[in-house]
Amino acid sequence: MHSLKTIPITLEDRTAAITNTDFDDMYDRVFFQVVRNPGDTATRIYEMHVRATRNRNALPAKGEPVITLYFQPDETLGTITFNKHHKTMPMNHFLRKMSFFGSSLMRKFTASDGREYKWSYRSLDEQEWTCSTADDSYLVAHYDLKPPELPIYDVSGNKLIIYPHFAHITADILASLLIMRHISQYNL
Template identity: 55%
Template sequence: MQAVSLDNVYTLEDRTALISSSDFDDIYDRLFLRVSRPTKATSTMIYKMKHRSSRHRDSQPLTAEPIVVLDFTPDESLGNISFPKAKVTVPMARYLRKTSLFGGSLSRKFIGSDGREYTWNRGCVQGQEWTCTTENFLVAHYDLKPPQQRVYGTSGNTLKIYQPFFPLAVEIVASLTIMRHIAQFNL
């Protein structure tokens, strides 16, 4: 698998590591995404924020329209993914398909807005919780902070997206959120 130079990687800190309640803030202030699920709701929304989240996440009200809506069913099974601006809604099982008929749920692929096929796998690369690839290129990886590592003022959890694929950051965060949901609920 080929990786792009580490100088050209966007590092988004996952502030809480909670699947449906976190912020993904670029460490160089280029992109801020919030993943949020209202209490007692089955929909998880992704918002593009104007500023980095603070330690007090609720200090920035969610007044804008979400850029992605992940509608899960009441029993947390896969529902639909919607991109409101594009007015596109697709069943998650069709958007994020298993890589093989009899393969596990934690290896899935999706077609990005650029027409390429991207694949998510869990634990296939040492040190990476989730790995996204396309055509033998490393696209992104999600890493949880090792339990023994001390951090100061950060969560230590990161999503790294390689520069050529940064225009797909929203799709990468959305598909990663679904993959983590699948793992959490053993779907």
């Protein structure tokens, strides 16, 4: 039998929306709620103590979010705030293009562990987004959308997989993924 420490964190993304969704681990180890109120330009990421999807209406997110993404009124990139560390920086400094003329959909970031990671769009088969170490030594995480031909039952089929050695930066990975998906959605 495998220890839960050796099984990847598999966060089901309930809606696949970048502004209001829940990310719940299938083994109930970690839960996040992503909230953006109508008319607001801030997307807040809350770490929940219980499965968010079962309690979204009964237990709305409260308290301080772990990370807040502040976008400009025209949806261009703004700032990211890591509330636990009281650190704010421009999103373009947190998530940097790999090269000046490179694709906007391939960017690197420095996580809270001090190491550099990178996201790329559709660089591997069956992965919408792929996160690896900056030198491509390790696959860190990937985000997969449900194939349109598959029926939906009790789960959405959209998932963020984070490999065990990188579980300690789960919130960083989630925040950077949301920004990458925002960049893609708004052609930034």
